[in-house]
Amino acid sequence: MNDPFAFSDPESALLAISDDLSVVTETETTDDPLGRVLARPVLADRDSPAADVSAMDGYGIRLEDLNDDRDLPVSGQCPPGAAPPEMKPGHVIRIFTGAVIPDGCEAVIKREDTVESTDSIRILAATIESTVAGSHIRRAGENAAAGDAVLDAGRLISPAVTASLANFGVTAPEVFRKIRVAILTTGDEVVAPEATSLDPWQLRNSNSVALRSIVSQQAFVQVVTHQHVIDDRQSLSAAVAQALLAADVVLMTGGVSKGDYDYVPDVIAEAGAEIRFHGLPIRPGKPILGAVGPAGGLILALPGNPVSATINCHRFAIPLIHKMAGRQHWMRQPALVTLDAPLRKTIPLHAMLLARITGPGMATLVESKGSGDLVAMAKSDGYVCVSPQEDSPGPWPMFRW
Ligand SMILES: Nc1nc2c(c(=O)[nH]1)N[C@H]1C(S)=C(S)[C@@H](COP(=O)(O)OP(=O)(O)OC[C@H]3O[C@@H](n4cnc5c(N)ncnc54)[C@H](O)[C@@H]3O)O[C@H]1N2
Numbered sequence: 001m002n003d004p005f006a007f008s009d010p011e012s013a014l015l016a017i018s019d020d021l022s023v024v025t026e027t028e029t030t031d032d033p034l035g036r037v038l039a040r041p042v043l044a045d046r047d048s049p050a051a052d053v054s055a056m057d058g059y060g061i062r063l064e065d066l067n068d069d070r071d072l073p074v075s076g077q078c079p080p081g082a083a084p085p086e087m088k089p090g091h092v093i094r095i096f097t098g099a100v101i102p103d104g105c106e107a108v109i110k111r112e113d114t115v116e117s118t119d120s121i122r123i124l125a126a127t128i129e130s131t132v133a134g135s136h137i138r139r140a141g142e143n144a145a146a147g148d149a150v151l152d153a154g155r156l157i158s159p160a161v162t163a164s165l166a167n168f169g170v171t172a173p174e175v176f177r178k179i180r181v182a183i184l185t186t187g188d189e190v191v192a193p194e195a196t197s198l199d200p201w202q203l204r205n206s207n208s209v210a211l212r213s214i215v216s217q218q219a220f221v222q223v224v225t226h227q228h229v230i231d232d233r234q235s236l237s238a239a240v241a242q243a244l245l246a247a248d249v250v251l252m253t254g255g256v257s258k259g260d261y262d263y264v265p266d267v268i269a270e271a272g273a274e275i276r277f278h279g280l281p282i283r284p285g286k287p288i289l290g291a292v293g294p295a296g297g298l299i300l301a302l303p304g305n306p307v308s309a310t311i312n313c314h315r316f317a318i319p320l321i322h323k324m325a326g327r328q329h330w331m332r333q334p335a336l337v338t339l340d341a342p343l344r345k346t347i348p349l350h351a352m353l354l355a356r357i358t359g360p361g362m363a364t365l366v367e368s369k370g371s372g373d374l375v376a377m378a379k380s381d382g383y384v385c386v387s388p389q390e391d392s393p394g395p396w397p398m399f400r401w
């Protein structure tokens, strides 16, 4: 591990390594696009809205018929889902939200701004004053004209985007293929979570589950393998080589610091990867290693301590995987929170501290015994990122699980 650090903060390390990672180019169409990354811009197939439509339930009127001294006869109905009827001069037409505006109709009056009788209405004086051409009318193409690009390539398909896709008739958009992730945990003391009779020197493999949970929250990730390897150099080399062939991203935990069995850095270098950083000024996670594989894949070797592995997978792997998945805006913009109290001590490192949301823009730190405290981590909503030598309550960025 190099000291001084190759980068002074997590963002610089992320930006530097991101430049060398390969970004997916292969595409596919999917009828289940939620959470995937759009590979091509989407163009409006028709004006949106397709015609002038009413924004309210009420009455369509010509401006010349707007006056306060008479009842206006209602000449007919203009419902949505039908071509608009003709509108006679000197009359209003009953119109409904979303219905197409008939020829000659210049404004819509909301029905609550009228006094309604059986076959006529009287418009309230204040409404007559305020009504202008276009009142409560949505104009054809005001959202987008046919042929306009309404969604850019590189957009994450959120629930909001699915609605827009459906509106423009795109049911199976072209998206980038999924990013393949391999998870390799290491350590002779680590046993499967199913294990029931453990020796005191054994512990269950929580890192494999944490990493899988974090990456699987992204619909554009496919976990192709998750494997546990003992601290044996040859087994580790074989597992890393295999993972690099099978996956775009290899996430490892354990064996990355300074112990006699910490083969991970050497094995990664021997696999032909270029190590961009080994050690960053962060806590937890100081021994973290980031490398770029021979084909531009990401290798992130996270410290074995469970809180460290979880936080740093979330902090480093997720934005980089977003970049590799083709997302245009891949660097996250976490919300700022203010803590309910100043920090008890300062450290010369970027601290990532487990925290719980207590209200809008407010959080409290979760008491924790350190980077092995999975009990504290389960009580947290995420972690706040505090700059070196700071003890102020913030505001600080908070990443939520
Ligand atoms: N001399 C030094 N020693 C250590 C340093 C250092 O800078 N100098 N850094 C410390 C820090 S910080 C961390 S974090 C750990 C990271 O070490 P490793 O990545 O080599 O991790 P291990 O030693 O393999 O394991 C640490 C800890 O985590 C447990 N573990 C490992 N894998 C799993 C898993 N899959 N699921 C659950 N728990 C796991 C393991 O049993 C250990 O208790 O190094 C410090 N030492």
Ligand code: MOO
Residues within 6 Å of the ligand: 283, 284, 285, 286, 287, 303, 305, 307, 308, 309, 371
């Ligand atoms: O990364 Mo270590 O987790 O600071 O204990």
